Amino acid sequence: MSDEKSWKEKALEAIAILKKISQPPLQYATLLNIHPENDTVDIALPSGNTFVVYYDTRLKNKLKPGQTVQLSPETYAVVGIGGDIQNRSATIVKDILDDGRVKIDFQGKDRVIHSVVDGLKIGDSVIVDNSYSIILENIGNTTKAYKIDKVPKVPWSAIGGLEKTIEEIQDAIELPFVHKEIYSKFPNKKPVKGVLLYGPPGCGKTMLGKAIAYNLALRQKEQNGGSLNGHFLYVAGPEFLQKFVGVGE
Template sequence: MRVDRARGTPWDRQTGLRRRRECVMKLVDETIQCDIQIQDVEVMLLEDKVRDVRRQLVQAFNQNEKLVTALSEARERMGLLKEEVDRLSAPPSTYGVYLSGNDDGTVNVLFQGRKAKVNVHPAIKSDDIKPGQELILNDSLNVVQTAGYEVQGEVVILREQLDPERAVVTLRADEQKIGIIADPLRSLRLKPGDHLLMDTRSGYLLEKLPKSEVEDLSLEEVPDIGYEQIGGLGTQIEAIKDAVELPYLYADYYKEHKLTPPKGVLLYGPPGCGKTMIAKAVANNLAEKISEKRGEKIKGFFLNIKGPELLNKYVGETERKIREIFVKAKE
């Protein structure tokens, strides 16, 4: 059998083919592995890009939130600035004093010394407006807001209350005028001689004032001195008891026998002889006896008046202060 050396034996050809096939398969496997590795690398690169994009999106979202917040704050500041500009550029508001209401929803106010009928803002209830109260008016003289009451004016003295809404008062130089009682005073008990604050522009009586003149001249205290603490003045004490205590304790007997009690007692003597102590003892003892008679606790008061300070160069002022002192004592 002749063998072709160039082609080799059949066994050699099969072996070579098998080896080539194995090489091809190995190359195919290596190619597939390379493709897989390339794909893995591409996936990793894509994942990195996706993460970068997501990170950029988060940063952009955060920046967008900050921008939205900054824009909102800027818009609010612009709104506040606009309100401030509008407020500063608005025309000045004026004040009026409420007089009365009308059936059509309007109100009568006193503005610059004259009466005016004006409209009221719908948000303001008519029950919220009281007589004598100040009202804020816009440039069209319409009520846009309620205010308080005037806190300054002239001090006047109540002479007589005509009705729940009007009273006669005394001004300077004994000039008399009829004033309108404002709402804060209508719930108080007013007595002749009370000091009141009056707005002379509107004629309203706004506030009850303390009687400072009388308070400065008197020292009010509750006495705790008894007759047993005073020595050597037994005769005087008995005379004072008969003149002061008996008319109070036995007023019915005085009326029955038509006896006229004394209007007052004058104690005189040098300093330190016991005049003030006797007066305090009378007030204390009389309060105790009235308490026993009525069965209720009665407190005695002693007013120590600074006499020289009552004097005044103006005619009638000294008498007026004395009258106020007696009014305070009766209270």
């Protein structure tokens, strides 16, 4: 009799295991808002679609906006907290609305989403969930699109090995700047608007840029006096791409 009972118990355990592993897997979503008055929450699926669903009341004091929650595959109710949604994205805060929602850059377009972060400012870099529905973390304004430095003394004589390049830069930029009156007599001969310096790191591009700023300021002082100083403007190249196509991952 005991052997028969043992066999039946093992059979029931095996059936329970088979039933469990044959069920559809749990789905995951991001929790946006909680409505305790009717035991519902707003969620966002990885696809970006949002829904209002019920949650297990045993989770009532544990749920927080921004959490990854587990959904029942049958009812879509929230039945657990945590899960493996690893994809996170970075974007830029473009505006903060009066109702607390935030306008962000989403693939080059504006998008208004929720936030669990206080103290956001326009221009801050933020981390959002993979559906771009809620801000999870504020990185802050960690990068600048540009930086202005006072130029050190970099006379042309301090640069060696680039004589031909220096001569071309002087002809294209320095001479039209210093001798404006001569160029004004030749309306068909307009000075160039700039030059493009390219090459591998360490070939002298930045040094030449600083030399241009320093020597133009020096020539201006010689002609007009005063205390004009040269400045060098660094611009982060990726910011141009971000402006037109959005933040890259």
